[in-house]
Amino acid sequence: MDEFDLIARYFDWPARRPEVVLAVGDDAAVIDPPADSRLVVTTDMLVAGRHFPPDTAPEDIAHKALAVNLSDLAAMGAEPLGFTLSLGLAETDSDWLSRFAARLRGVAERWGCDLIGGDTVGSSVLTLSVTAFGTLPPGKIIARSGAQAGDRLAVTGFIGDAALGLVVAQDPVAVPEALGTAAREYLRRRLDGPEPRLAAGRALLGRASAGLDCSDGLLQDIGHLLDASGLGAEIDLSAVPVSPAASDWLDARPEDIDRMITGGDDYELIVALPQGMEVDPELGLTVIGRLVDGPVGQIRERHGRSLPTRRGYTHFPSED
Ligand SMILES: [Mg+2]
Structure with a gap:
């Protein structure tokens, strides 16, 4: 042929x-x-x-x-x-x-x-x-730059499913034993069949002050928004939305939250929402923190811990 x-x-x-x-x-x-x-x-x-x-x-x-x-x-x-x-x-x-x-x-x-x-x-x-x-449409855009201090940081859907789906696909012995077949299949589906958040993106156009999709890992992608907007962020890790399957996983292995916020392939949206903007429940957004003046690119956990933004999927790993 x-x-x-x-x-x-x-x-x-x-x-x-x-x-x-x-x-x-x-x-x-x-x-x-x-x-x-x-x-x-x-x-x-x-x-x-x-x-x-x-x-x-x-x-x-x-x-x-x-x-x-x-x-x-x-x-x-x-x-x-x-x-x-x-x-x-x-x-x-x-x-x-x-x-x-x-x-x-x-x-x-x-x-x-x-x-x-x-x-x-x-x-x-x-x-x-x-x-x-x-x-x-003319004059409207959601870019990584444009967020302001005081804006809320929000995400669509659930974070971290794909990172766990990768474990299901590549290292099944590392999956908590208690996790049922349906949960395993769901996580695998989230890795292999991401749903682009087109409706949410269009609904946020003209409303979100900045945004990007979460493809390289939550912390790393928030870092991109912070660098472009010249801001820092304070996030509440306990507010990061996780699916029921991921929640069951975390019950067995809480330390894997680290994998979930640094692993890639979520394809959810990360957006900055101006103060005063109402968050329409139909958009499926969860507020996970806020943007602050302060060291540019730095993410602080609400309870004080400083989180690295540079981990996540890297195409060309460097020594630093
Ligand atoms: Mg992208």
Whole structure:
């Protein structure tokens, strides 16, 4: 099967969004963004053996490759429009490709995002690169900078499930024995099938003073917001929202809270909420602390302990 057959067979389905004038099959895609909107672009690469175990199901790889990019759009408050996919494949396994493409199409349609182009190459290691495009209305943006001292720091959903899901996937003997099958499956699902917080991001646009998605670990990502906004933070670790499965885990092994606030792959949003802004319960936000003047980038636990912001997933580990 050559590259053209492969694309025609697995990756050429009709675009649904009216803004997409030309998608897969031409020399380039053509998009007609809504008048006055701003284009938001993000890209993220996944490499087998580094970002996911090589035996991960193709459905999970497809889901995650798109979800992590849409999570970045969600963090900006953007609405997704389309994405490109570049695939480095070790082999053209038709079962793998059809399962991968079916899930990719399913999640793309669910999140209102069209596949508009891409490329395939032969590669010794399975590699995926997705570039996602979204739009923002004029004058509005959620950036990492812009938070003010006194703003509350809040997160969506639950933190730390994916870090525990990674233990379930890679080191099952380290999972507390009392943890049932349903809890194990839930944690694994949270690692493999993150849900980009697109609705929350859009609802927070024009309201949150700053924000980003939590991909490299809660403390490290809060650190990014603090650095960009020139602030410190005071957080209450006991307020960090944890799922029922994670709560059961912590009952058996309380020290694993450390793993949960430094591990990556949560894909929840971390936002700064201005004083006086009402927190709509439908957004699923939990306030975990506040932003303070003071040593920039430093996170203090409410009860005095200073928390490191530099731990978390690092792509290029350094000596410091
Ligand atoms: Mg991000």
